[in-house]
Amino acid sequence: xxxxxxxxREDASRxxxxxxxxxxxxxxxxxxxxxILGLFVLYSSAGSDDQLVLRQCIRLGIAFGAxxxxxxxxxxxxxxxxxxxxxxGITLLIAVLAVGDVGKGAQRWLxxxxxxxxxxxxxxxxxxxxxxxxxxxxxxxPSGSRLLIAGALIVVPVLLIARQPDLGTSLLIGSAxxxxxxxAGLSWKFxxxxxxxxxxxxxVLWHFMHDYQRQRVITFxxxxxxxxxAGYHIIQSKIAIGSGGLFGKGWLNGTQAHLEFLPExxxxxxxxxxxxxxxxxxxxxxxxxxxxxxxxxxxIATQAQDTYSRILGGSLAMTFFIYIIVNTGMVTGLLxxxxxxxxxxxxxxxxxxxxxxxxxxxxxxxxxxxxxxx
Amino acid sequence: xxxxxxxxxxxxxxxxFMQRSVQAxxxxxxxxxVLIGRLVHLQVVAxxxxxTLSDDNRIKIxxxxxxxxxxxxxxxxxxxxxxxxxxxxxxxxxxxxIEATLDALGELLTIRDIDxxxxxxxxxxxxxxxxxxxxxxLSDDEVARFAIDRxxxxxxxxxxxxxxxxxxxxxxxxxLGYVGRVDERDLQRIDASNYSGTTHIGxxxxxxxxxxxxxxxxxxxxxxxxxxxxxxRTLVRTPPSPGKNLYLTLDIExxxxxxxxxxxxxxxxxxxxxxxxxxxxFVSKPTYDPNLFVNGIDTETYNALRDDDKQPLFNRALRGxxxxxxxxxxxxxxxxxxxxxxxEHAHTYCPGYYQLPGKARKYRDWKRSGHGSxxxxxxxxxxxxVYFYDLALSMGIDRLHTFLSPFGFGERTGIDxxxxxxxxxxxxxxxxxxxxxxxxxxETLITGIGQGFxxxxxxxxxxxxxxxxxxxxxxxxxxxxxxxxxxxxxxxxVGSELIIDLPIEKRENWDAVIHSMREVVHGKRGTARxxxxxxxxxxxxxxxxxxxxxxKQEEKYDAEKLEExxxxxxLFVAFAPVVDPQIAVAVIVENGGSGSAVAAPxxxxxxxxxxxxxxxx
Numbered sequence: 001x002x003x004x005x006x007x008x009r010e011d012a013s014r015x016x017x018x019x020x021x022x023x024x025x026x027x028x029x030x031x032x033x034x035x036i037l038g039l040f041v042l043y044s045s046a047g048s049d050d051q052l053v054l055r056q057c058i059r060l061g062i063a064f065g066a067x068x069x070x071x072x073x074x075x076x077x078x079x080x081x082x083x084x085x086x087x088x089g090i091t092l093l094i095a096v097l098a099v100g101d102v103g104k105g106a107q108r109w110l111x112x113x114x115x116x117x118x119x120x121x122x123x124x125x126x127x128x129x130x131x132x133x134x135x136x137x138x139x140x141x142p143s144g145s146r147l148l149i150a151g152a153l154i155v156v157p158v159l160l161i162a163r164q165p166d167l168g169t170s171l172l173i174g175s176a177x178x179x180x181x182x183x184a185g186l187s188w189k190f191x192x193x194x195x196x197x198x199x200x201x202x203x204v205l206w207h208f209m210h211d212y213q214r215q216r217v218i219t220f221x222x223x224x225x226x227x228x229x230a231g232y233h234i235i236q237s238k239i240a241i242g243s244g245g246l247f248g249k250g251w252l253n254g255t256q257a258h259l260e261f262l263p264e265x266x267x268x269x270x271x272x273x274x275x276x277x278x279x280x281x282x283x284x285x286x287x288x289x290x291x292x293x294x295x296x297x298x299x300i301a302t303q304a305q306d307t308y309s310r311i312l313g314g315s316l317a318m319t320f321f322i323y324i325i326v327n328t329g330m331v332t333g334l335l336x337x338x339x340x341x342x343x344x345x346x347x348x349x350x351x352x353x354x355x356x357x358x359x360x361x362x363x364x365x366x367x368x369x370x371x372x373x374x
Numbered sequence: 375x376x377x378x379x380x381x382x383x384x385x386x387x388x389x390x391f392m393q394r395s396v397q398a399x400x401x402x403x404x405x406x407x408v409l410i411g412r413l414v415h416l417q418v419v420a421x422x423x424x425x426t427l428s429d430d431n432r433i434k435i436x437x438x439x440x441x442x443x444x445x446x447x448x449x450x451x452x453x454x455x456x457x458x459x460x461x462x463x464x465x466x467x468x469x470x471x472i473e474a475t476l477d478a479l480g481e482l483l484t485i486r487d488i489d490x491x492x493x494x495x496x497x498x499x500x501x502x503x504x505x506x507x508x509x510x511x512l513s514d515d516e517v518a519r520f521a522i523d524r525x526x527x528x529x530x531x532x533x534x535x536x537x538x539x540x541x542x543x544x545x546x547x548x549x550l551g552y553v554g555r556v557d558e559r560d561l562q563r564i565d566a567s568n569y570s571g572t573t574h575i576g577x578x579x580x581x582x583x584x585x586x587x588x589x590x591x592x593x594x595x596x597x598x599x600x601x602x603x604x605x606x607r608t609l610v611r612t613p614p615s616p617g618k619n620l621y622l623t624l625d626i627e628x629x630x631x632x633x634x635x636x637x638x639x640x641x642x643x644x645x646x647x648x649x650x651x652x653x654x655x656f657v658s659k660p661t662y663d664p665n666l667f668v669n670g671i672d673t674e675t676y677n678a679l680r681d682d683d684k685q686p687l688f689n690r691a692l693r694g695x696x697x698x699x700x701x702x703x704x705x706x707x708x709x710x711x712x713x714x715x716x717x718e719h720a721h722t723y724c725p726g727y728y729q730l731p732g733k734a735r736k737y738r739d740w741k742r743s744g745h746g747s748x749x750x751x752x753x754x755x756x757x758x759x760v761y762f763y764d765l766a767l768s769m770g771i772d773r774l775h776t777f778l779s780p781f782g783f784g785e786r787t788g789i790d791x792x793x794x795x796x797x798x799x800x801x802x803x804x805x806x807x808x809x810x811x812x813x814x815x816x817e818t819l820i821t822g823i824g825q826g827f828x829x830x831x832x833x834x835x836x837x838x839x840x841x842x843x844x845x846x847x848x849x850x851x852x853x854x855x856x857x858x859x860x861x862x863x864x865x866x867x868v869g870s871e872l873i874i875d876l877p878i879e880k881r882e883n884w885d886a887v888i889h890s891m892r893e894v895v896h897g898k899r900g901t902a903r904x905x906x907x908x909x910x911x912x913x914x915x916x917x918x919x920x921x922x923x924x925x926k927q928e929e930k931y932d933a934e935k936l937e938e939x940x941x942x943x944x945l946f947v948a949f950a951p952v953v954d955p956q957i958a959v960a961v962i963v964e965n966g967g968s969g970s971a972v973a974a975p976x977x978x979x980x981x982x983x984x985x986x987x988x989x990x991x
Contacts, residue, residue, distance in 0.1 A: 088759065140387050184396045232435065241803025242416040280417045287406065294402065298395050302388075310391050314398070321402045332412045 004256035022071045022367040026296050027359060031067075031344065034289045035060050044252045045266045045273040046347070052266070056347055063356035070360025074368045075309045078361065079133060084132040085122070086153075092119035093160040120161045120169045121262040121354045124362070127157055127173050127313035131180035136307035141185025151183060168340040171326065172319060179318035180311050183301075233269065234333045236372060241275035248279030268339055271331040286345075296322050297359075301367045309365040316358045323355075421933060423765045427598075427609070434597050435789075437571030440590030441536060443617035445550065445580065447626040448652075448855055454581070455549055456536035459571075460512040464493070464518070467502035468529030474506075475527065482523060483516050485509060488670070507573065510669050511537065534642040540573060543663045546629050548689045549622070549656040549791060551579015551663035568592050571614075577667065578689075580620065580853060583792050587857055590617035608846075619858040621865060623652035631983040632657045635976045641692035641943075644836035644851075645980055648949060650870040650957045651840070651849025653789065653833075655959075655980060658690040692794045695829040696962055699918030700757045701947045702824030704842060704887050707750055709777035709885035710765045718886045721747045724760035730767075730815055737763055740919070754890035755897045757917060759823050764820025771813055774821060775801040780876055781838040782848060788873070789833055789851045797834050800827035807856055825921060835947055836960035843914070843949035843958050845884050846876030888914050892952050901970045902946065905978040911985055915948030915977065941965040946973035950981045957984050 018025055036267055039053055046052040090263055096119055097225075128358035130153050135142050142150060154177030161170040182191075206214065240254065248254075265273055294317055301313030320343065329335035329343045341348050416424065429980060445454035462483070469475050476493075479485060496506045517532055524530075538553045553574040556564070560575050571592055576582040593614030598606045632643050636659045645655040662679055671679075679687055688694070710716040726744030727736040727942055739745065739759040745752065753761035766774060779785070782852075784799025798804070800821060802813045820826035830838075841848040850873050856865040878884065887979070889915035895906035901917045920943040944966030949958035959977050968973035 139383065140390060179398065182398065183391060185390045185394060235435070238416060239424050239427045241413070242420055243428035245417050245421045245425065275413070275417065280413055283413055283417075287410070291406070295399070297401060302392050302395050307387060307391075310388075314391070314395055318402070320399055321405075325402075325405050328409055332409065332416065334409070334412055 010169065019055065019367050021068075022363060023068065024296075024300065024366045025073060025362045027293065027300075027363060030178075030289055030293050030296070031356075031359060034286075034293070034344050037289070038342075040251065041270060041274045041277070041345055042266060042347055044254065044277055045270055047290060048252065059348075059352055063352045066353050067356040067360035067363070070357045071363035071367065073303075073360075073364055075306070075361075075365055076368075078129065078312075078364070079136075080131040081309050082126075082129045086126045089119055089123045089126040090157060090160070093123065093157060095119075099159065100213075100326075113340075118350055120164065121165055122175075122351050123157045123173055123320070124162065124169070124176065124351075124354050125358055127154060128176040128180045128312055128319070129185075131177050132308045132311035132315065135180070135184045138327075140307065142181075147181070147186065147190065150177075154178070154181075166339075168338045170324075170339060172235075172322060172340065175322045176315050176319040179322075180315040183314040184307075184311050220295075233264070233337065235268050237272035237331050238333050240272040244276040244279040244282075246279050247281050248275070248277045251277055251290060253277060268327065268341055268346060269331055270346050271328050271342050274345070290321075290324050297362050300362050304365050305369060313362050313365045316362060319358070320355070375494060381910055397925065406432075415525075418682075434596055436595050438531055438593035438612075438614045439535075439571030439573075440573070440592060440614035441616040442538065442553070443588040443590070443619045443858075444861075445620045445622060445991075447622050447624045447629075448654075449625065449627075450621070453540065453542060453546065453622065453624075453626065455539045455541055457509045457539045458534060459510065459537040460517050460532050460534055461507050462509040462512060463505035463507050463531050464534050465502075465505045465531075465886070466497055467476075473882045475530065479508070479527070479530065483509060483512070484518055488672070492670075500879065505531065505533075510573075525864070534904075535573070538668050543634060543665060544627065544661040546624060546626065546656065547661045547664045548658040548691060549579055549624060549653075550664060551581040551583075551791075552577055552667045553581050554667050555670060569811070577622035578793070579791055580622065583790050584620055584854060588620065590615040591615045618859070618862065620854050621858065623647075623654065623853055624656060625654050625853045625984070628983050629655045629657065631794070632980050633659065633661070635979040636963070639682045639963050639966060640690070641961070641966065642694055642832040643961040643976060644832050645957055645958060645959045645978065645984065646836050646840045646851055648840035648844045648955050649849070651837070651851045652855065652870070653851050653853045654957060654984060656791075656853060658688070658692075658694070658832075660684050660686040661689055662686045675867045681890075689793060690962070690964075691832045692789070692791060693831065694962070695795055695797050695831055696943055696945070697826070697828055697920040698824035698830045698835060699914045699920035699943070699945050700759075700824060700919035701764055701835060701839075701945050701960075702828065702830075703754055703757065704891055704916050705778055705781060705783075706762055706766060706769075706774065706822050707754060707836065707890070708842070708887045709774065709881060710769060710828065711750070711886065712879040713769065713773055713777060714879075715751065715768050715773075716765055718751070719749050721749050722753070722758075722761045722764050724748050724758050726740045726760070726762040728819065730819070732800060733816075735816070737816070750886060751890045751893060752899075754887070755900045757894075757901050763819040763821040766818050767815065769818075769822075771800070771818045771821065774818070775799060780848070780874055782834055782873075783828070783830060783838065787831075787833050787837045787851050789881055790854055795831055797831050798827055798829040825916065832960050832962050835945075836958055839947040839960055840955075840958035841876070841947055842884075842887070843955040845881070848873045848876060857938045877964065887953060891948075892914055895948070902974040904970065905974045909978070911950050911954040911981075913948055913950040913981060914952045915946060915974065915979070917968070917974060918945030918947070919943070919968045920945060922965065942967055944968060944972040946970075946977045948974075948977045950985060957981060 017023075031297045039056060042056055043049075043053050073225075127262060129151050134150055134153060135146070138146065154174060158170045158174045158177070161173060243249070244254075254273055271283075274286060278285075296315060297317030297320065301310050304310040304313055323340060326335060326338060327340050330337050330340070341351060344352065442456060444452060444456065446452055462479075463476070463934065464472070466472060476485065476490065480512070493506060493508045512532065513775050520527075520532060540547070540550065540552065554576045554577045555573055556569060564575065568589075572589065576585040576871060578589065581588065591614060593685065594611045595611040596609040598609060628645065632645070632655045636657065639659065641659055643655060643657040644653065646653055660682075666675060711718065724739060724745040724747070726742050727738045729736055737759075740757070745756055745758040745760070748758045748761050750761075752758065769777075779799055784797055786794045786796050788794075800817070805817075805827075806812050807813055821828055835850070837851050850871040852868065852870070854868050856867045858865050892912060894900040894917065895902050895909070895913045897903065897914045900906065902915050905915075906913060921941055922942060942965070944963040946961045949961065951957040957980075959980050961973040961977045961980070963972045963976065
């Protein structure tokens, strides 16, 4: 379909099946391997529940399907539709706050009659796309006023989602936007200023808080102060990981996971199950797979031919990293508890589809190359 | 699209991006190494520690509930105590067939339907690994019977605990309140983890207001248990910090004397130490036994209390809103003097009724034949209504409202027992807002004698009387004197709080009003002269009779003919000694008839009981 645009530089070897199908073999096989590892862990954490694993397989199938479909869309096409997608997303977010369904105590779902839909998921892609679209318009690095507008493009959906309240997703979207800015050349001076500002702001905020609010922050930062409440998960998940040792207790032999009451052990806390049953070795394998995917994604971004694709691709790669570091940091007790799944391992559907669609974009960037406008 | 990219420096941008990507990668690598460091710490360095925590045994975190603080009266008499008691707890996770176990237990011990219902309810909202109480207050016999069979019931335990007990029963129940089991409503407003071992929480009275002080903080222990769930050893133990003890300002002996004086009449009495605002007696009659509520009152007893005509559960001292009647007059009189509207020796003629200029309606005096020519002193001593109709009309509702509000009429006193009602001090604005009507002059007249819209609570009336007795120093009434972190540790006083120091125009005006109140008791024609006859100390007081039932113009009030619940309320406010007052009281006897006959003698008994202690014997 894009013969005319294909560079004459490109040799025949690049016209292989990857380019015809618009897929990236390295990414695809590492994602598939990761998913299979995830299914094994899930089978154990779910107490050998075939049905649950089957459902996860179906979700994985849908997610991979979404990836393949998105990979077929040329980046120019994505770029053209970016503002519309972003605008639609913002509208839907406002609609959710106004009329959304309450699931698990938070408004996230929009019932369209035939399908229930979570607009915040869409924004995981739309926000980095929009920032990339806006910044690629002019010379990089962006000037002060353009930075402000780009900042607003990020902050508005982040606040809307935080209101739902869905702190995990709003954190992800915030970092997706941040990395887009960073990769576009956000100056270190500005970054330093931001750090100093938030460092100085914290004690002031602290000063104005009520005692009970302070207590909440303390519990939030140090859950082990509250071993019967918020700290319970963390204590149990640390015991699970720590008792796994170097090589773990073996598949299906994790006593913490099977006997102990670790809520969310198939979803947000599944990393603890992996750590208990496969030990540091198993975690090492998982982290190597993740690292490979991140490096490959960043590589694709650096090889992209236009600014839009570059910023978008790099931002998606770094968002994937944030997913991993926030989840593992939370399960190992390094970070406060924020509800984010371990990508492609945790049980759950919607966020997986979005994640894989993001990899679809990366594959599209890699395979829809065009003539350089020199 | 091509036009958009032409002005850009492609090489520069792609180099910038490459640089930034490497920086991002370094950032990621740094975070990843922190994570790996953490994992190495958990899985290699501290592996042995965690393996003991998890190895075959299971770790449980058990809450250690704090002991609830005790409550004493001002002299150290214990009012709320903790007694040892045993309860039966079941850990659902450890029992394969709960129904069967419950049935089997039912043959061993008494398990009522209400126990099972409560158990099911609690179980539904408790994680399966946490124990759920089935029975409270096991008898020694039951404890022994279960102990023999205990091996047959894994997951069932007897737990020793403490249970709240009120040794004085109904005495001062309305002040003290009671604790009851934590219910769903309580769960909404408490810190669930701090209450995870706690079964009871303050429901009303001081027990509720001082819940945070009395409860203390939960402790916990991490224990290792075997497969059956029995505790093998404690790994970490953080002891709970017990709740603080409370010392009340109440004098339980005075409280008792006051409640006795009421007999079986309904009403309320408050005694306050004027210079501090300490509440010496807090009586609302009839009362109830708070011990009934501690472990769940049965429906029959509760319905009987709830449906009782005299409403024993109703806290009259805080929530009863009564017209103050003539007890209002000293305050109105003081307003007239201080605002320069009348003077101590100005006379008003009382023919037994009062008419507004140009109106036919007669506002009657309680004495049909009239009091003749009266000055302020006579008007208060004899409780002349006409004098106050005239004075109130001269003052007008605005000035009445301005002067009387600072005494606390129409607002909550802020006493440290929750549930207080504000009463009502009417004003033009209030009437426009609440009734959408203008203020009528006739309403000013009856406000002057404490009728009409005016409503006061007993605590308000006592506080206002105390304020008057010490020339305008209005202290916040309070019932907790001090707290104590542990037994035998020094008391920490809560302290008294001055709400407002009322401005004094002329001290002579206050002297005159207090003198006239002295005449009520000690004067020849005082309405309460009977209680002054043999008094060893000087009393200043004021009688009041509040209408419950409105009479038609020419109808005559006849107590005999009226049903008891339509009879007038009897009121009396007093303080003593007149110079340097030690105690101020307000007494209201519902449907008691005239103030002098019923409420005044009760007030005298309160004063006697309290002041005789100060005399060297």
